[in-house]
Amino acid sequence: MPSSTDQILSWAIPGAVALVAAVVVVIAVILVVRGVRRGKGARARADAALASLGERLVELDDATTELDLEIGMASALYDGRPPASLRRARLTAQHTRDDAFAAYSAASADALLPAQKRAEAKRLTTGIDEAMGVIAAARSDNEAWIAQHASPAEQIAAARERIDALAERMGDPAALRAELERIADDTEWEDAAQADAEARDALAGAEAHWQAARDDEQNVRAHLTAAEKSLARAEQSAQLLEETHRLVVGARLAVVDEAAAAASAIRAASGTLQAVDPREAPRLAEAIRVASAALDGAQQMADRRPVTANERLARLRDRLDDALAGSRTQQQEVRSARSALPGTLSAARSALARAEAVVLDAEVDARVRLDSARRGLAAARQSHAPVEALAAARAAIADAEQAAVLARNRKRRR
Numbered sequence: 110m111p112s113s114t115d116q117i118l119s120w121a122i123p124g125a126v127a128l129v130a131a132v133v134v135v136i137a138v139i140l141v142v143r144g145v146r147r148g149k150g151a152r153a154r155a156d157a158a159l160a161s162l163g164e165r166l167v168e169l170d171d172a173t174t175e176l177d178l179e180i181g182m183a184s185a186l187y188d189g190r191p192p193a194s195l196r197r198a199r200l201t202a203q204h205t206r207d208d209a210f211a212a213y214s215a216a217s218a219d220a221l222l223p224a225q226k227r228a229e230a231k232r233l234t235t236g237i238d239e240a241m242g243v244i245a246a247a248r249s250d251n252e253a254w255i256a257q258h259a260s261p262a263e264q265i266a267a268a269r270e271r272i273d274a275l276a277e278r279m280g281d282p283a284a285l286r287a288e289l290e291r292i293a294d295d296t297e298w299e300d301a302a303q304a305d306a307e308a309r310d311a312l313a314g315a316e317a318h319w320q321a322a323r324d325d326e327q328n329v330r331a332h333l334t335a336a337e338k339s340l341a342r343a344e345q346s347a348q349l350l351e352e353t354h355r356l357v358v359g360a361r362l363a364v365v366d367e368a369a370a371a372a373s374a375i376r377a378a379s380g381t382l383q384a385v386d387p388r389e390a391p392r393l394a395e396a397i398r399v400a401s402a403a404l405d406g407a408q409q410m411a412d413r414r415p416v417t418a419n420e421r422l423a424r425l426r427d428r429l430d431d432a433l434a435g436s437r438t439q440q441q442e443v444r445s446a447r448s449a450l451p452g453t454l455s456a457a458r459s460a461l462a463r464a465e466a467v468v469l470d471a472e473v474d475a476r477v478r479l480d481s482a483r484r485g486l487a488a489a490r491q492s493h494a495p496v497e498a499l500a501a502a503r504a505a506i507a508d509a510e511q512a513a514v515l516a517r518n519r520k521r522r523r
Contacts, residue, residue, distance in 0.1 A: 155223035158230035159216060163473035165237045166209050170476060172244050173202040178337045183251055185267035186259045198247035205240040209233050210480040213473065252330075261329040265322050268333050272315050275340055279347045282308045285354045293357050294413045300466040304350040311343035349466055356459045360415035364422075367452040368408050371422045374445060375400050378429055385436050396432030400425050416459050423449070423456035427503055446495035453502040457486050460509035464516070471516040478512035481505075 176199050180191040215221075216229040255264070282305035289298045318336035322329045378397050385393055403425040411418040426449040437445070461482050468479045485505030492498035 151223035155226040155230075158227045159213075162209075162213065162216070162230040162234050162237075165234055165241075166206070166213060167473050167476065169202060169206050169209070169237050169240060172241060173199070173206055176202060176244055176248070178334075178341055179248060179251065181271070181340075182268070182333065182337050183255070185270060186255060186263065192247075192251055192254065194247040194250050198244045201243045202240050205236050207480070209237060210477050211484070213477050214481065255330075261322075261326045264329055264333055265319070268319055268322065268336055271340060272312070272319060272336070275315075275344055276312060279308060279312070279343065282347055282350050285350050289354055289357060292361065293415065297357055297414055297416045298353045300463050301350045301353040304346040304353070308343045308346035308350065311339045311346060314339035315343065349462070352462050356455075356462060357416055360419045360455065360459070363452065363455060364407075364411045364415045364418050367419055367422045367455075368404065368411065370448050370452065371400070371404050371407075371425055374426060374429055374448065375404065377441075377445070378433055381433060381436050389436065393432050393436070396429055400429045419452055420456045420459065423453045423503075423506070426453065443495055446499040450489075450495055450499050450502065453499055453506070454486075454489060457482075457489065457502045457505040457509065460506045460513075461486055464509040464513040467516040468512050469516075471512075475512045475515035478508045478515060482508035482512060 176195065180195050180199060183195060184191045212229065212233055216226055216233070221229075286301075286305045289295075289301075295302060315336045318332050318339060322332035322336065325332060375397060378393065378400070382390060382393050382397065403421055407418040407421045407425070426445075430445065430449070433445075461479075464479050464482060468475045471479075482505045485501045485508060489498045489501035489505060492501060
């Protein structure tokens with residue numbers, strides 16, 4: 110007669126085998142599902158969804174810009190106030206675009222599963238489609254109102270006023286360019302080197318389209334829309350020249366103080382070197398040597414290349430702070446950040462201005478980087494904590510420089 114132990118084993122062993130087999134099957138299913146969710150096919154579908162999202166986001170960004178033009182044209186016909194439907198559409202477009210720019214970067218992160226990327230791309234695309242629908246409806250309503258209430262002569266007169274007003278605001282762009290030539294090397298303002306000519310040419314184009322509208326009243330809206338686009342290009346070029354001039358003049362005024370602040374930071378680092386851990390001393394000593402050389406170079410170029418000198422001083426402070434990480438008290442870190450912040454903000458503004466000059470019709474990656482740079486600079490200006498503000502300004506510089514690189518690479522591929 111079998112013992113109780115034999116009886117237990119007789120049913121336990123097959124049960125254990127069945128349980129192990131079930132566990133193996135479950136693990137295999139999990140691995141298969143994970144493979145499907147993370148495999149090449151899933152990644153390819155996620156990449157395609159993000160690429161489609163990027164195209165729609167670029168379309169929304171362009172549509173938002175065109176909506177600004179339409180609001181400018183309409184304002185003169187609505188007693189100086191843009192129609193409510195266009196204002197609401199612009200707010201919707203701007204909010205949707207800005208949110209999508211920020212979310213696009215998050216959706217592209219490697220840490221997300223392909224399914225998560227597709228879901229986020231679908232959500233954002235739906236929002237963009239809704240915003241585009243709002244824009245289309247508002248533009249249609251505006252066109253209907255203008256056709257009913259604004260005669261061709263009134264539209265032409267309003268356009269004439271806008272052209273004259275911009276010509277007066279622009280003044281003489283060539284005078285600003287001549288001033289830049291006098292005070293700085295052309296490498297300091299190379300992105301704005303043709304801005305004066307571009308502004309004049311675009312203004313002349315607006316005049317030509319306006320004259321065409323007078324001669325062809327059957328197509329007034331088309332001619333005046335072309336004139337408005339030319340005005341926008343003229344204003345953009347004039348603003349680029351003005352901003353570049355402001356940055357160069359500001360850099361000339363600030364560079365001496367920024368160099369003095371950098372020299373002070375190097376002296377403080379040399380003092381810290383005396384008390385630092387011997388294992389960290391060689392790295393900090395090398396950083397001080399490199400910073401000293403960079404300071405000498407910046408001072409030598411400061412007279413004719415003040416923007417570049419300030420940017421080098423900002424990078425000098427950044428690298429020195431990295432070398433000093435963990436070697437300073439919190440009070441010392443705050444004091445150093447407060448000292449470095451003005452020059453870094455100036456460097457961020459100049460980096461952003463250069464990026465904006467080239468990120469005009471760029472692909473989505475460059476536009477997302479530019480948006481991130483703008484957000485970072487705004488955060489740096491608004492922050493009351495010097496360390497946080499400095500970190501945001503430095504991140505803005507990196508994003509602006511990357512945006513410019515992406516935009517220039519695309520132009521070279523054309």
